[in-house]
Amino acid sequence: MSQNNEKTYGILINYEYCTGCHSCEIACKKELNLPEGQFGIKLTEIGPWQINEDKWEWTYMPVMTNLCDMCSDRVAEGKLPSCVQHCQAWCMYYGEVDELAKKIDGKSRMALLVTKQRDGN
């Protein structure tokens, strides 16, 4: 791994804009060569339901599973993680968590996802 072990890397999801297109799921499945039923990242869906006369709730959000290795090989080659590269909605960002956190400005719905990258207690 070329990643500096001091730093923690993550994926920021601007899930306000996640369209539920499944590209992250399938890109990851192909990257990790996963069989039917298994995912490195999987979409969750909330809604649709009506909040009031003019507003609807319909949210998608992908979640990384234990199979996700943050595309360490790709990243070592200088490429983007496959899910991030293919995300059609431009709602995924890869990077060092401190840097990514700076994008969170309270103007959109965002989540910063981090997988286990080193042994915890």
Place this chain on the structure above:
Amino acid sequence: MADYKEFLNNINREAYHEGEWQWQEGEYTVTRTYHYSPPGCHNSCGVLLYTKDGKLEKVEGDPLDPHSNGKLCIRCLNMPEAVNHPDRLKYPLKRVGKRGENKWERISWDEAYDTIEKKVKEIKKEYGSESIVGIHGTGRNINYQLPYFYQAGLETPNVAVMFFTGFACYLPRVVGSFAAMGEFVIVDASQAHEDRYMNEDWKPPACIIVWGNDPVKSNGDGFLGHWLVQCMQMGSKLIVIDPRLTWLAARADYWLQVRPGTDAAMALGMLNVIIGEDLYDHDFVDKWCFGLDALSQRVAEYPAEKVAEICDVPAEKIRGAARLFAKSKPSAVQWGLAFEQQISCMPLTSATISLFAITGNVDVPGGMLMVRAAFDTQRMYNYGEEFLPEGKMAKKLNSDAKGIAESSIVPHASSDVILHAIETGEPYPIKMAWIQSSNSLACPAMDAPRAYEALKKIDFIVYADPYMTPTAVAAADIVLPVAMSCERNSARSWWTPLRSMTKVTQYYEAKSDEEIIVDMGRRLNPKAFPFKNDVEFIEAYIKNDGNYPGTFEELRNKGGHEYWEWDTIYRKYEKGMLREDGNQGFATPTGRIELTPNAYGFWGLDPLPYHIEPPESPVSTPEMFKEYPLIMTTGGRSWEFFHSEHRQLKTMRELHPDPLMMLNPETAAKYDIKEGDWVWIESPKGRFKQKATFFPGLKPYVIHTEHAWWFPEKEAAEPSLFGVFDSNPNNLTPAGVVGKGGIGSPIKSMLVKIYKVEEGVNDQVMPTMQVTRMGGFKNVTK
């Protein structure tokens, strides 16, 4: 906001081999090129093809491609499964059993070509080449390849998407745009600029109406739907006009949930507000538009309250949406297929053009960009018609009605008139069909059971596709295996940039569409086919017919794309770029945008827009509505499939195993339907079944069904026929019911009733059995 500059700055260009079109990465050869169907889509996204030992192993998006920026939908990501699938056709086949028995014998290409050549020549001699019909589907090769082959090779004027009534896709919007503006327009999402969202002249639309389509899923007409999501992140507000909630609608400032088939009334209502409240762009209208007074009088008949009643949308929302659209600068309209799949198609098109014209949004940055195909690779359906033998054009099967078809501005023959000729032999018999890139029975054929009977009547049918389809099993005599995306050299534009596809693999004996066309064309009409191979055919199109200055190889070596300046320039009408005489203005008779198009008058249409009720509706057929109390809309896209394609692929069926009928939970409760129940959908014309899924984003009186389902996992031979009629909404759609001028088809607003499929009670006879063995739905046999 996704920052494009940051994206470009952070891309590791070395890792993605900038400037190279092919390289080695470990055990893989990587090729930078573009995808083009099959399998399908109207788009060509930039791909990196990973091949090993002559096999496609992996596909990635190309982050250095400005068209799609490395993003791919799951259809391209999953391409290796489609390309390497064991069900693919490997060799040419000839039928040895009866039609429908699925009995074939492998033959050589030479034998296939010999058989076809002999037949074509006999038919031409005995009946005339017009008794051959050239049939195509959508995307892929319709832009220039098949029209050229059919007209120059088969020498027939009868080219059509068969069994597809009313030209009910896209063409009418194109024709309507040319009538009003002399040019076509698309939402300016920066796609004409190579530097895209960073381009200094460009700005995102402040407001976008997304009308009658779900572009993030459909990517129709060369427009990548997710460009809109990028625009949203840059501030674009949305108005969505759709009977069904979409992801975009859930994020819109206004979602106008119209009753299916009433869109023209909505356009008129919005115009009424914009003109009535004086929200239009006086400068632009005074200088560049024609016909506002007449239009104002007409729209005065459509106040918001009246439209609210017609469309079942609150008047306040109509006003609010109209104001938002008119006051935002710039605004744009992403219009979709629903325009043609209603009989108000032509007035809806002109009224919508008036909406973005009188608000000053034509050919401005972030508005409605006037586009031509890159390097003038502009000719599409009429490509090759100059090789039609004398007198053949006059034999084209067009409707007699005074209208657009008759004026030949739609270069296609009329599907309904061809259907009539097949059925009756009048005005002359149809002896042969060549079907390439269309699974007619599964997808486009309205009144599919009737299309099935008609196909069986045609003496000789050649069918070319990557897979064996129900249409081929039912009717083909010779089947030709077609090469898929990475197995073909090709080029296309459909606006911009010009893009090329590079062949990197070979699947058994499959040949690309271009190869088949050139091989066969050389035999049938060598004068029109001086090409030695596919590349010469492609170059003739991009260089001679268009004006691309390079060769195919040069385009490939550049990474497969080239942008074109013409499309990047705004306000072309001020610059004398649109008219042949080089003057300012638009290429219309008045030199202005015609809000009341003269061409409409010439075609016998009312130049002023109007609303007309769907032929079946609670308003037009209240008696029928009592027995069939639901409006069925159909044809919404899904992530996994392009029309009838991709049904073989496990990855897709894992996500989307069954055809889904969406209905409001309230409606489901009324009919005692639970989530996941199979449900019959029935009209007086027939029935089909789909699986119920609850969806509160539909009005209780509207249901939505999916189109183009067949089941490759089922038995091919009749009466199974891959179950092609079992879940097919086209058992219910009519052939021959059209809007004025022969344009538009009411297939998104049909009256139906629904009831649960009950084992042993009403599921004894499946629709495919009924159609293939019992003569169709004269009665629904339960």
